[in-house]
Amino acid sequence: MTQNYEKIEKEQGLDPRVESLAIPLARDYAEKNYPKREDGTFEPAWRGANGEKDLRGKSPEDVAAQLESEGYSPEAALALAQSMVVDIANTPYDQFPDHWKKQNRGGAEFLISLVDEVGADNIRALDLSDSEVQEKYGTLIHANWLERNQWVLDPEYGNSVLAQSYADLPADEQQKDIDQMRVLQGWLEAQQNPEEIGV
Structure with a gap:
């Protein structure tokens, strides 16, 4: 590696x-x-994938809900949201x-x-x-x-x-x-x- x-x-x-x-x-x-969970993972630490401060602490589901309110379909909103935020605590x-x-x-x-x-x-x-x-x-x-x-x-x-x-x-x-x-x-x-x- x-x-x-x-x-x-x-x-x-x-x-x-x-x-x-x-x-x-x-x-x-x-x-x-x-903080560590019982399963050994960490509590998620969501951040904007490009450092966007307004996305700090927002999960993909949170971002997707916002996108849906802006007119995206649920599937498109979630797909886009998953590329917009990253869990820096658990992501390798x-x-x-x-x-x-x-x-x-x-x-x-x-x-x-x-x-x-x-x-x-x-x-x-x-x-x-x-x-x-x-x-x-x-x-x-x-x-x-x-x-x-x-x-x-x-x-x-x-x-x-x-x-x-x-x-x-x-x-x-x-x-x-x-x-x-x-x-x-x-x-x-x-x-x-x-x-x-x-x-």
């Missing part, structure tokens, strides 16, 4: 490490941020729409740039329980996220909490940035020991 991603990325001129890291980043985010990364893959790649690209700048051994050696390390890397990661997510500033769909600097974020939001560093450390370890990831 990794080789397929590497082939696609090579054709698109992308760094193969980015897609390789984006997958565990997406998986880790789902594990830590969406390789089935994400391009918008959501791009979102995950953006974070992965930044983390790979940190590896290139700081060095893999130095990243692996970071003590992520150290508050100074958390502040330094959390600030960098959150600033990068803000650059890629200007929607937080939108007066209608924005999020004033997320629009703050890392230092002013609530602890649970700061933890999301630090979790990315933990995933990066684990990914680097797996790259060093490929037998752990089945490569």
Whole structure:
């Protein structure tokens, strides 16, 4: 599976490490941020397939009902609705729409740039329980996220909490940035020991 991603990325001129890291980043985010059901799946997290904020939290059935009220037949409405929203909690990364893959790649690209700048051994050696390390890397990661997510500033769909600097974020939001560093450390370890990831 990794080789397929590497082939696609090579054709698109992308760094193969980015897609390789984006997958565990997406998986880790789902594990830590969406409630799990008894059957092992997550509570759905419906999002607009192209990031449309007005579709957040709307299931295909919700969207289909709206489309029916606009004159679509029930069958056509549901078919269209299924392409308009995605459950990002339960959909495998390789089935994400391009918008959501791009979102995950953006974070992965930044983390790979940190590896290139700081060095893999130095990243692996970071003590992520150290508050100074958390502040330094959390600030960098959150600033990068803000650059890629200007929607937080939108007066209608924005999020004033997320629009703050890392230092002013609530602890649970700061933890999301630090979790990315933990995933990066684990990914680097797996790259060093490929037998752990089945490569």
